[in-house]
Amino acid sequence: MARNVSNTRKALVTAVAWTIGILIFFPILWTILTSFKTEAEAIASPPSFLFFDWTVENYVEVNSRSNYPLHFMNSVIISIGSTLLGLLIAIPAAWSMAFVPAKRTKDILMWMLSTKMLPPVGVLIPIYLLFRDFGLLDTRIGLVVVLTLINLPIIVWMLYTYFKEIPGEILEAARMDGAGLWDEVVHVLTPMAIPGIASTLLLNVILSWNEAFWTLNLTAAKAAPLTAFIASYSSPEGLFYAKLSAASTLAIAPILILGWFSQKQLVRGLTFGAVK
Amino acid sequence: MGNIVLKQITKSFGDVQVIPPLDLEINEGEFVVFVGPSGCGKSTLLRLIAGLEDVTSGEISIDGTNATEVPPAKRGLAMVFQSYALYPHMSVKKNITFPLKMAKMDPAEQERRVAAAAKVLNLTDYLHRRPGQLSGGQRQRVAIGRAIVREPAAFLFDEPLSNLDAALRVNMRLEISELHQTLKTTMIYVTHDQVEAMTMADKIVVLQAGFIEQVGSPLELYHNPRNKFVAGFIGSPKMNFIEGADAQKFDAHTIGIRPEHLTLSTTEGMWKGVVTVAEHLGSDTFLYVNVEGFDAMTVRVNGEFSVKHGDTVYLSPDPEKLHRFDQQGLRIA
Amino acid sequence: MGNIVLKQITKSFGDVQVIPPLDLEINEGEFVVFVGPSGCGKSTLLRLIAGLEDVTSGEISIDGTNATEVPPAKRGLAMVFQSYALYPHMSVKKNITFPLKMAKMDPAEQERRVAAAAKVLNLTDYLHRRPGQLSGGQRQRVAIGRAIVREPAAFLFDEPLSNLDAALRVNMRLEISELHQTLKTTMIYVTHDQVEAMTMADKIVVLQAGFIEQVGSPLELYHNPRNKFVAGFIGSPKMNFIEGADAQKFDAHTIGIRPEHLTLSTTEGMWKGVVTVAEHLGSDTFLYVNVEGFDAMTVRVNGEFSVKHGDTVYLSPDPEKLHRFDQQGLRIA
Amino acid sequence: EKLTIATVNNGDMIRMQKLTDDFTSANPDIELEWVTLEENVLRQRVTTDIATKGGQYDIMTIGTYEAPIWAKQGWLVALEGLGDDYDADDLLPAIRGGLTVDGKLYAAPFYGESSMVMYRKDLMEKAGLEMPDAPTWDQIKEAAAAMTDKDNEVYGICLRGKAGWGENMAFLSAMANSYGAKWFDMDWKPQFDGEAWKATLTDYLDLMNNYGPPGASSNGFNENLSLFQTGKCGMWIDATVAASFVTNADDSQVADQVGFALAPDKGLGKRGNWLWAWNLAIPAGSQKVDAAKKFIAWATSKDYLSLVAENEGWANVPPGTRTSLYENQAYLDAAPFAKMTLESINAADPQSPTVDEVPYVGVQFVAIPEFQGIGTAVGQQFSAALAGSITTEQALANAQNVTERTMKKAGYIK
Amino acid sequence: MATAHSRSAARLMLSPAVILLLGWMIVPLSMTIYFSFLSYNLLMPGMEEYVGFLNYEYFLTDPAFFAALFNTLMLVGGVLVITIVGGVALGLLLDQPIWGQGIVRILVIAPFFVMPTVSALVWKNMFMNPVNGLFAYLAKAVGLQPFDFLAHAPLLSIILIVAWQWLPFATLILLTALQSLDQEQLEAAEMDGASFGNRFIYIVLPHLSRAITVVVLIQTIFLLSVFAEILVTTNGGPGYASTNITYLVYAQSLLQFDVGGGSAGGIVAVILANIVAVFLMRMIGKNLEA
Ligand SMILES: Nc1ncnc2c1ncn2[C@@H]1O[C@H](COP(=O)(O)OP(=O)(O)OP(=O)(O)O)[C@@H](O)[C@H]1O
Ligand SMILES: Nc1ncnc2c1ncn2[C@@H]1O[C@H](COP(=O)(O)OP(=O)(O)OP(=O)(O)O)[C@@H](O)[C@H]1O
């Protein structure tokens, strides 16, 4: 399809694409900009776009008010921990489904996905009671377990679609080469599926990072991640747009940066076998 | 080392019996080729021997011991897959070392064997590349390398050359033959390709729908096919079959003549026909001739023979080379 | 209808000129085959004719009118792609109807044409299947069906048979040849395959690096290759080339002899050599012979010839069939 | 020992967090851990926790609504022995009354508030009107009409419109009290089908539709505050704590133009103001009662008030809890709204909130567990009426229906 | 690929995931079912008693229920339509050769990384606020009356916010699918005389159908439980205008602390979700087989 694309056409398409891209990104950009304004400038009319007195006062204020590093660390531990634990459980499961399919495999997969349709609010009280009895309230481990469970179906599915693209012959070759089940999964399957596993990991870190129901309801102080941090800014007395923006920026920046750096990986694996 | 015996083995997938009870003995050091139409069970048979599938019934013994329940890793066989099944994330060297590592062999010995294999296969310069950076023929060699380092009791090949282009196929065919001559290890080789089967095999096993139709050396099958199926399957272009009155003349239900055993004349001969297509290859000419009452017949003439579409020609069979079959399709000796 | 003329066309991708100025005339009703090594520009040339790529300079005229700027849909050509490029979500019938539907043809006429095409191509029973449910040969036929319903001025084929297995390839080759005889439409056909080129073409165009090396009928190229490149490229197995003193004897820088033009004897002959591999196909025997001072030589013997690895043999060329080339590789007449 | 304290994210509480060095240096063996949450989230979190005995918090910040309900359930530790110098008698009687069950104090007020009218003196002057100290609703309406200047984005009156029992229903219940309306009669029968509620809602919608800002149906305290601070409201009837924000020149563009008046009445003997306090309490079953008591005593003491005054000035002292504060001249000087705040608080009577006798306690709420749900559901209806998606009649009928259903289900009405 | 040995290994390796998910489903679910038959208010412990289907009766006859059902469908449907149409359009756009493609892609992806709470707060306060919001400013700048999004079009506003968050996801998947389209098929269609529009309708769209199904499946799973956005922006109002089933259950169980009623609502939601799920699985199952 390499017919000459005229440069004017390319310029036109570029202009349209950039305009749309910036429009979609604008709310985030605006939040970041606002976080550097004073409260008065933040609600000034007409709004100032770039020409205002840049200040980091909001960040200072937010930091003095909340223990950002603690929340940040909790978010990191919870999202990465739950993803790793999920992978640990999901890799063998996906292996079985992809390479030793049985009649019920598709049904099991679909059933797993359907567990994600349970509305969390409906089961909060039972889970809360269980957590209380097991002493898991406000613990990182408790959140890791919950987030692992809620994301497990997605992890299994992503890995399943990814594994299915790996030719079974390679695993058979390993078996012929004397590899046991463990060697097969560890030395052959897992390294071959690294791109898929990486994107699964990324997507799940993002989903766990942004999960705001369980993380908010099952934690108090020690294990509270950034979602709880944001909850303490969501409606303070008076609408402090600038402080809110600073807190928002702090909450989303890590994942935004991670997402940007790894978008290639993410894109590659996000296809859920949708692309053949 | 390398004697494989299949006794009354069968294989069913669900309700479908793919391999009916089958007996086969493969001797040490033999180069055995399985041929047969697509779906006849060649791969299945190979995978049963490898242990990648369980037999439904029957017994497989390798070197005299019953291996029916032994997992693939323990059977001491090596397999080269159609897709090569190289490990894409490992270098050539790691690929070749993998089976040795799995066997927990002494690292120095690993090194030695890999170096030796790489030398035999001309891979020494590529040891640090990944499979993705190799050409088809090189990949093929890595797959073989991975098989030979283990010094297996036997090699199993499942259509290993079918993904290569024609020129490379010829080369690799020669290389595998040479390898067999060097190693003298039992090899079981599945192919679709006439030429490969004819040129490489010590013994060809012709399968149809899971049945063994005939076992024998290539020229044995070419000259003395046991039945019509084998006769039609071995040889290219395909043997011409004639039924009815003309066959009766030879006291047979069906007669078969290979295209290369028909003499062609523009003036006289046993059968008169009209040329439908003439393919001039320079070295040979293939003619497709419509003889009344017969199916289209293929004739091969060496060198050139200037006829064209629509010409009338006469065909005569070489009576020495004629094959006769009875109603059941069995050869009449 | 179906006369295509290329005048001084060139094509560059970025800075790389893939097709240097090239002239070619294709007459109405001709079956023209493009051959050449991989990457020589065969597909590019075809795509330039189709209009799927813009020419960098030069002029393409179809049936006497300048078509250089005409979009592909309007050139009245039909193309059959290597991958067939069937629409996977449409039934066979819908696939074949698609071009007619795009042309907003009267539905009754659409029905009629599709039925006719399906009949010609033996697809009537499969009209309601999806491409995914068809075998390779059937898919191939659907792709052709989609091309013929439009009654195009010319057909363009880009390696249409390369995805099929050997047996099917032979059948489809014959079918396309017959189709050409029936329709008498201009066909341009790209292939890698010797046999296809030799058997199907009225005219072969040999390309190398975008240059036309020679244009001519298959036997013209077989007998009178213009240069070493064409000589080596046409014919299978490949022509044997000999340089040095032995060539000097024939007043040439290089001489070439085809494997089928060497006579073999166990007792006497011009060159003495040792057999490295003997391949017995029954109908033919291919020998690979090491003659001192030369590269390995290939010899083809009809029928059987019982030699084996290590035997000494003598080779003599048929002087009539010898090709002589000068230092530049050009044929000495 | 580590105390986990759940607090609401308002300014006074945040300030307290910054001043805790004073406490920890005096009690080096106690560590403090804060969970700061937005009001609704906080309420949901602490309620779940205390009701399931989750034990995640040692001290909870709770409202005057929860305190009596929870105390009756035995979920709270009675605050006895807060120290000799705590002086519980100094607490404002109206506030203290709401936190006392069977004579025992179960939660210590951190700050208290009522509601009152805040208005723009400059705009009133421009309109040629004068705001009395105790206006009637008719006067409010007149003033709103006079001050509205939509072209310049000046709206005569800003009121809560966002749905929620603590949002629009806090205001509307208080307003309804002054109209003689009530939630329930003595048989717990909902009263939205009565004339009093109809008059209340009609007047409210009238005011807002004619003189209110756009988007009022999603305005709560926060949104109104920022509207008022940016000079877009002529009047605002809301919590007394807002007074310190609107008069703070750092944040407010109209700081020096704000006047205060009592919440309006309708001449029926009740004013439309509420009573609220944020209080600190200790959940029953806590293992750290002593440390928690120490902290509560510190945070709600007189000394804490002086501590804030020392660090941040008298104007920023948490108001509305102690009589002594309103006798302190330094405070009265710094806080021009102090007198009006005290009067407003004293004008509210949780025990007898409205004109008629009612079976419940609470000014702008009904202290029964079901109220949160009912209040919010009714709030949704009134908010929808304000947004114009349903009529006044529909809103009242729906409110009646919703309330009746819930009361039936809960067994109040047989 | 399937010896008895590997099959039993497979069962063993699948079991942790299955057992965990089964536990995760069954334990809370059975507790919820149990609660749903009790009159159980969290604030009045010790007064639980069996009340049969009373909770269900109240939940299903609640005037909010049908509004919520309708809103849930509108929300899911609306977001799906916007993201898929937008995703296809954006995918086509980004599939063209443009300068700075990588950067544009990053810009387009970004909303996917934003926490739902944050995005709801940002949209509500900084854009849709009719007084201080940017939209209001723009409207005033062109002489229009600012539109009060959250009061007068609450559901639409929420759909827009949620669609903004999910558009990147749809775009990414559809873009990848587009890039996997065999160019020869497009060329064949071109030779067959199909115009750009026809190529889109007959070739591109059918090719995308699989990817679209996946987008529908994954998004539906997440959209059915949209909650934070509603809580932050409209609290389900005005009236029930933006209450969905999830929010309604929330209101029952965490606002009224009526565990019995909330549990009944939860069970109803589970049943509804499963109806949607069965429907989806049918459609997806078919599309994923091919
Ligand atoms: N896992 C399986 N489940 C069910 N049927 C199978 C399975 N594997 C193979 N078969 C069936 O068994 C028969 C033999 O298949 P097999 O792969 O052995 O054929 P083959 O001779 O290798 O064919 P080809 O030449 O095409 O590779 C076929 O009919 C095939 O459909
Ligand atoms: N879109 C393109 N951009 C840049 N170079 C190209 C492009 N398409 C083809 N080429 C180059 O043009 C040359 C000719 O390619 P072409 O595909 O025509 O070869 P071919 O003769 O068809 O080869 P093959 O037999 O392998 O199909 C090659 O060197 C190729 O790399």
Ligand SMILES: [Mg+2]
């Ligand atoms: Mg096979």
Ligand SMILES: [Mg+2]
């Ligand atoms: Mg090509």
